Amino acid sequence: MRQIKRWMGTVGLAALTVVSAWAAAGKMMSVQVKDAQMRDKPSFIGKVVGSLAYGDRVEVQESQGAWARVSLPGGTAGWLHTSALTSQKIALSAGKDDAKVGASGDELALAGKGFNSDIEAQFKKTHKAIDFTWVDKMEKIKIPSLEIQTFLKDGGVVPKGGAQ
């Protein structure tokens, strides 16, 4: 029995090596949302297993419909909806990849610069009448996935497809 277990362990390890070798050849993509939640299955119903930040470079392990299982190099894998991903690189700090910005097609131009919080601050200085309080309030409203499931169920709304 122990022998078999050891043997299975070896096979498992071999399989893992094959899988990670295949994954290493997988596509690298960037996270294009402020914070992305990785889930344990390709659905918003899935449990959150980790989160990623804007600009994070992830490796695609596999994909299913509009979902991709991704991980940071060496990190935990989880499922993300592909609308949270781009194949372009996102340079976050000014000056870092400047030579390439705008010059290469797979680099998001204006990266990390351009219309950002500095410009918003400038805008606010010259447009004091325009109040951002409600915009900030709106952004805080995030409906938990469990509440969405309950909402669908209680209203007798039966999904026919899509990202869920």
Next chain:
Amino acid sequence: MKPLVRQIINLLPAVLALVILPACQTMDAISEVGAAVGQGAGVLTPQQAQSVKKAGSAVGKTFDSITPEQEYYIGRTVGAVVINQYKPLANEEANHYLNVLGQTLAQFSDKPETFGGYHFLIMETEEINAFSAPGGLVFISRGMLKCCKSEDAVAAVLAHEIGHVEKQHGLQAIKKSRITSALTILAVESGKSLGGEDLAQLTEAFEGSIGDITSTMMNSGYARGFERQADQAAVTTLQRAGYDPRALVSMLTEMKKYLKPGGRDFAKTHPAPDDRIADVEKMIGAAAAVPAPVARQARFAQAVGKI
């Protein structure tokens, strides 16, 4: 002496005009040659020529050069402008209901994830209107809600607005010259923080972009094709989520009764309800009607029925 970036922006068309190249040449090549020609012709100093070379890569770029983060910042300010023109309805129950419904629908759209996510707000006005700012801030007026006789109808309005976000219709209203000028400033001034004049110019391009979007949304309206795309996206999203896409037709039929010709509302910015109804019916085809249980109607009436 004018700052370098402004000089470059002003010189760019002239320098590039000196160069005649086949249409298939890339802008990079054009700017390269442009810089050389400009310098050779004595129009530019070597420093300026170098900048033109960099700036040339900004020419010809369109709205899709705008990063998700920038889209988010543009959307925040567009949202603030919308809120400034109207007044938010401070009804927590109604706004919460709208966010649950809207964020649920967004999950079934082609673009459930945006940089800052989808968020919804009711505006306290009898005007029949709805807007969506780039990135996912969506506004719906009390007047518009009154045209909705069911949760499915509210879902139809929200799904249409989510469609505009998904297809980036707001960003496409930005004039190309603003994107060129913003990208030029950044290309030329890369590697260091922006100085006063550049910051002022970038803010100018930002303000211009906000103005392009808000005036399109509130005054001129999107092109007919964009409205059709948003209606198509709405039908798809509603069907996936399990709502009745025919509610979009019911809502438009109801809206038709209240729209005032010449008013500052959907009559001004959207195609006539009858035209949209005809299109939407074609999109839905023979799909079976979706029944709405009593509980769904009850919670709709409770949350927004009496606002």
